[in-house]
Amino acid sequence: MRSFLSIISYVCWGAAAGYAQEADSVRQTINLDEVTVTGNTAAAKQQRQPLAILRMEKGYMQENRSNSLMNTLEKLPGIHAFQVGQGFSKPVIRGLGFNRLVVAENGIKQQEQQWGADHGLEIDQYAVEQVDIVKGPASLQYGSDAMAGVVIIRSHEWQPEDGLSGALLLNGNSNNRLFGGSGNIYFQKENKFVQARATYQNFESYRVPAETFIYNGYQYPLHHGVLKNTAGREVDAALQAGWRNAGYAATLHANNVHSKDGFFAGASGLPFLVNMDDEGHYRAIGLPYHEGNHFKIVFNQIFYLHSRHQLTVDAGYQYNLRQEYSAPHTHGFGAMPEGNLELELRLQTAGLNAVWEYRNASNNTLQAGINAEYQHNRVGGYLFLLPEFEQQTAGIFVIDRFHFSGALTGAAGVRYDYGSIHIHRYEGFFRVSEMRKPAGDISFMAGLAYQPDRQWTLKANIGKSFRMPIANEYASNGISHVMLRYEVGDSSLHAETAYQTDVHAAFEQTWSNSFIHRATAAASVFGNYFPNFIFLHPTGEFSPLPEAGQIYRYVQSRAFRAGGELEAQVEFAKIFRLAAAAEYVLATDLKSGFPIAFTPPLNITGELSVRWKQLGLFTNNRLAVTYRYAAAQNRVARNEAATPDYHLFDLSLAAGIPAGRGTNVQLVLQVQNLFNTAYYKHLSFYRRLDLPEIGRNFLITLQISFNN
Amino acid sequence: MKKIFLLAIILLMGLAFSNCKHDETDGPVITLEEPEEGQPFTAGSKHGVHMEFDLEDESGLNQYKIDIHYGGDHTHSLSLQAQPLSELSRAQWSYQKTYDDAKGLKNHHVHVHSDSIPENATLGEYHLGIAATDVHGNETTVYQKFEIVDYEVEDEDED
Numbered sequence: 001m002r003s004f005l006s007i008i009s010y011v012c013w014g015a016a017a018g019y020a021q022e023a024d025s026v027r028q029t030i031n032l033d034e035v036t037v038t039g040n041t042a043a044a045k046q047q048r049q050p051l052a053i054l055r056m057e058k059g060y061m062q063e064n065r066s067n068s069l070m071n072t073l074e075k076l077p078g079i080h081a082f083q084v085g086q087g088f089s090k091p092v093i094r095g096l097g098f099n100r101l102v103v104a105e106n107g108i109k110q111q112e113q114q115w116g117a118d119h120g121l122e123i124d125q126y127a128v129e130q131v132d133i134v135k136g137p138a139s140l141q142y143g144s145d146a147m148a149g150v151v152i153i154r155s156h157e158w159q160p161e162d163g164l165s166g167a168l169l170l171n172g173n174s175n176n177r178l179f180g181g182s183g184n185i186y187f188q189k190e191n192k193f194v195q196a197r198a199t200y201q202n203f204e205s206y207r208v209p210a211e212t213f214i215y216n217g218y219q220y221p222l223h224h225g226v227l228k229n230t231a232g233r234e235v236d237a238a239l240q241a242g243w244r245n246a247g248y249a250a251t252l253h254a255n256n257v258h259s260k261d262g263f264f265a266g267a268s269g270l271p272f273l274v275n276m277d278d279e280g281h282y283r284a285i286g287l288p289y290h291e292g293n294h295f296k297i298v299f300n301q302i303f304y305l306h307s308r309h310q311l312t313v314d315a316g317y318q319y320n321l322r323q324e325y326s327a328p329h330t331h332g333f334g335a336m337p338e339g340n341l342e343l344e345l346r347l348q349t350a351g352l353n354a355v356w357e358y359r360n361a362s363n364n365t366l367q368a369g370i371n372a373e374y375q376h377n378r379v380g381g382y383l384f385l386l387p388e389f390e391q392q393t394a395g396i397f398v399i400d401r402f403h404f405s406g407a408l409t410g411a412a413g414v415r416y417d418y419g420s421i422h423i424h425r426y427e428g429f430f431r432v433s434e435m436r437k438p439a440g441d442i443s444f445m446a447g448l449a450y451q452p453d454r455q456w457t458l459k460a461n462i463g464k465s466f467r468m469p470i471a472n473e474y475a476s477n478g479i480s481h482v483m484l485r486y487e488v489g490d491s492s493l494h495a496e497t498a499y500q501t502d503v504h505a506a507f508e509q510t511w512s513n514s515f516i517h518r519a520t521a522a523a524s525v526f527g528n529y530f531p532n533f534i535f536l537h538p539t540g541e542f543s544p545l546p547e548a549g550q551i552y553r554y555v556q557s558r559a560f561r562a563g564g565e566l567e568a569q570v571e572f573a574k575i576f577r578l579a580a581a582a583e584y585v586l587a588t589d590l591k592s593g594f595p596i597a598f599t600p601p602l603n604i605t606g607e608l609s610v611r612w613k614q615l616g617l618f619t620n621n622r623l624a625v626t627y628r629y630a631a632a633q634n635r636v637a638r639n640e641a642a643t644p645d646y647h648l649f650d651l652s653l654a655a656g657i658p659a660g661r662g663t664n665v666q667l668v669l670q671v672q673n674l675f676n677t678a679y680y681k682h683l684s685f686y687r688r689l690d691l692p693e694i695g696r697n698f699l700i701t702l703q704i705s706f707n708n
Numbered sequence: 709m710k711k712i713f714l715l716a717i718i719l720l721m722g723l724a725f726s727n728c729k730h731d732e733t734d735g736p737v738i739t740l741e742e743p744e745e746g747q748p749f750t751a752g753s754k755h756g757v758h759m760e761f762d763l764e765d766e767s768g769l770n771q772y773k774i775d776i777h778y779g780g781d782h783t784h785s786l787s788l789q790a791q792p793l794s795e796l797s798r799a800q801w802s803y804q805k806t807y808d809d810a811k812g813l814k815n816h817h818v819h820v821h822s823d824s825i826p827e828n829a830t831l832g833e834y835h836l837g838i839a840a841t842d843v844h845g846n847e848t849t850v851y852q853k854f855e856i857v858d859y860e861v862e863d864e865d866e867d
Contacts (some may be wrong), residue, residue, distance in 0.1 A: 218779075218835070218851065538845030540770035542806040550771075550841055594733075638733065639847050
């Protein structure tokens with residue numbers, strides 16, 4: 001399954017190399033995919049793949065750890081985190097996210113992040129060993145939803161040597177008084193391993209650099225700068241077991257992620273002064289809040305059928321239970337319902353992926369595979385947003401990779417998807433009529449990678465992707481809690497199609513015995529045309545609910561998206577590294593000429609880091625200063641607020657502390673938002689309430705790991 | 709290859725700047741005449757809250773909506789439904805209504821009264837929000853604070 005990446009991908013070493021080289025992990029001896037083959041040989045190999053991949057390994061994650069997984073990754077060019085406060089975040093690649101992007105953990109597509117804005121990525125960030133991000137259409141392998149890209153998450157597996165190992169990580173943040181920890185224990189003997197992990201996290205409401213905020217012309221107080229009721233908790237557990245022999249390898253993963261997060265007291269309905277009172281309990285979670293539980297079981301198998309053939313089979317089952325609690329009368333209509341359960345979602349998903357791979361003597365590779373998924377959704381609560389439904393989808397694909405000559409590599413593939421959804425009737429204050437919607441279409445992709453010499457790499461891709469509308473686009477009818485917006489689906493929507501192209505050029509030069517010993521530069525440009533892009537558009541009609549504003553309806557329009565990333569990096573004086581990156585996305589609704597909502601602005605990042613092998617007692621030390629600039633976003637959709645620009649500085653210090661044999665101790669200190677800057681993030685849901693983002697935050701992480 | 713790359717950039721830049729065909733982006737202009745800031749209305753008034761405002765939009769108005777809710781600043785902390793003991797018999801009053809009579813017009817003068825204000829309406833500051841949309845869905849809202857005062861207090865809200 002994941003080996004597709006090696007077929008239509010390359011590692012964007014410009015930015016990733018630094019991180020990857022800094023990684024402490026030694027890759028597994030057995031791999032379900034070529035991408036994770038050890039070290040730089042894989043890198044060289046992937047230089048010849050046509051599509052862009054960024055890779056972050058454990059070392060990068062440890063040194064840049066933020067409150068949530070996507071906040072940790074959002075410094076990367078082209079990658080953003082869509083967020084609500086500190087508890088939730090989810091990925092956005094080149095301005096697209098949700099159901100246009102796939103997150104796959106251990107080969108199985110993660111459910112729920114495709115839904116509304118306040119549905120985060122329910123993944124234990126401490127259990128993540130490695131993340132690969134494919135920027136660009138990856139629909140062929142990952143299913144039609146992966147039109148914007150894929151975030152591929154792998155957990156800790158096979159080690160090079162048998163034995164017992166483990167790690168304990170403790171961390172704390174100053175801003176929201178977070179304390180947490182994660183521990184894992186791993187045992188491997190001959191051809192088997194078992195592993196267990198537990199994670200706990202608890203944080204207070206976070207603080208912003210403001211004493212008041214202005215919303216709808218009124219000024220509201222933020223006592224002590226605290227965003228009241230943004231506290232949260234998380235408890236996660238995971239178990240894994242693996243076994244293998246010459247012709248077969250299997251891994252079983254079971255994990256549960258449970259979280260409870262408050263929504264800012266002003267986020268439900270209009271902010272009232274009384275909701276803003278300082279009650280002094282910053283760790284308490286009051287109404288409105290959400291509680292989510294994500295249980296997932298995944299079984300990965302690989303059959304080595306022959307030296308040239310292998311079959312990979314990934315099967316998974318997930319159960320998402322999500323409940324939102326809110327005091328009923330904040331949307332005051334009709335009879336007062338009993339209890340505070342506003343919305344409940346019970347989503348079950350079963351998925352299966354099977355990929356057969358054949359490699360011939362001249363190293364051309366042919367892959368053929370199928371994906372199938374079944375979903376079953378039930379809802380509860382006194383409000384209604386998303387209907388009950390059952391959905392089945394299936395896809396079949398073929399991908400071929402071929403070498404024309406030493407310098408030129410090509411890849412091409414085609415896929416057909418078919419799916420249908422049965423949406424149930426709902427009759428209450430809101431109405432949804434029963435519908436059955438089938439959809440099917442072809443996706444394809446072709447790309448070239450050209451590497452004339454050791455310095456230059458050039459790539460180009462073209463492709464077509466499509467995706468079926470999902471249940472909320474067809475049939476939502478109700479208020480989106482956090483958006484304060486009444487959203488209505490449209491049963492007549494057609495499947496969305498995208499024609500996509502990207503071009504990439506990279507340069508790398510190394511020098512020995514010189515002040516500058518390595519320099520890299522890379523540029524990527526992409527363009528997408530959507531004949532029928534689906535998005536929410538204001539109707540001009542007011543919602544029947546008070547405080548819900550006007551009705552937004554899902555519509556389709558011609559859309560054009562383009563942009564790119566520039567990256568450069570210089571390593572000098574043996575220990576210094578200077579890296580800079582810039583990214584821009586332009587998204588336009590061609591019918592009206594208006595920009596598309598939630599498009600990230602121009603972003604520029606710079607980082608200067610110093611790395612010492614030995615400094616006094618400490619080993620593997622790293623000090624980094626990071627600068628982030630986001631330009632103002634004035635290209636906004638109708639009724640969307642423009643966002644001013646901001647500058648942010650972060651500091652990070654990592655040091656290894658000597659300990660006994662087989663024991664490693666690492667300490668990481670970070671300061672995020674060093675100057676306590678008040679800034680707004682265009683992709684944050686609290687932007688709508690004119691709330692600034694989190695203020696200065698000191699983070700400390702201590703990790704102790706052992707093996708024997 | 710490099711030429712294609714350059715060409716692609718130029719093409720994309722061209723597209724980027726040729727797409728600035730904005731049809732109208734501004735929402736309706738709402739000019740509120742009454743109530744004035746802090747204007748008192750009496751609990752129990754049969755006339756309700758008297759409102760006068762002008763709506764204006766070049767591309768044509770669609771709907772407007774009036775939303776009156778309690779905006780009091782006295783403290784009660786427990787839950788959103790809690791009331792101070794002394795005011796248990798009072799209830800926060802609210803009024804919401806959407807109007808269609810401006811549809812398609814470029815200018816519209818509105819003179820409207822809310823429902824009557826209940827005698828037991830919680831006293832204090834109230835917020836009035838007037839939202840209007842045009843045919844494109846552009847939305848504007850204006851806000852005003854006014855007071856609901858006790859029955860015994862001198863009647864000032866006659867119009």
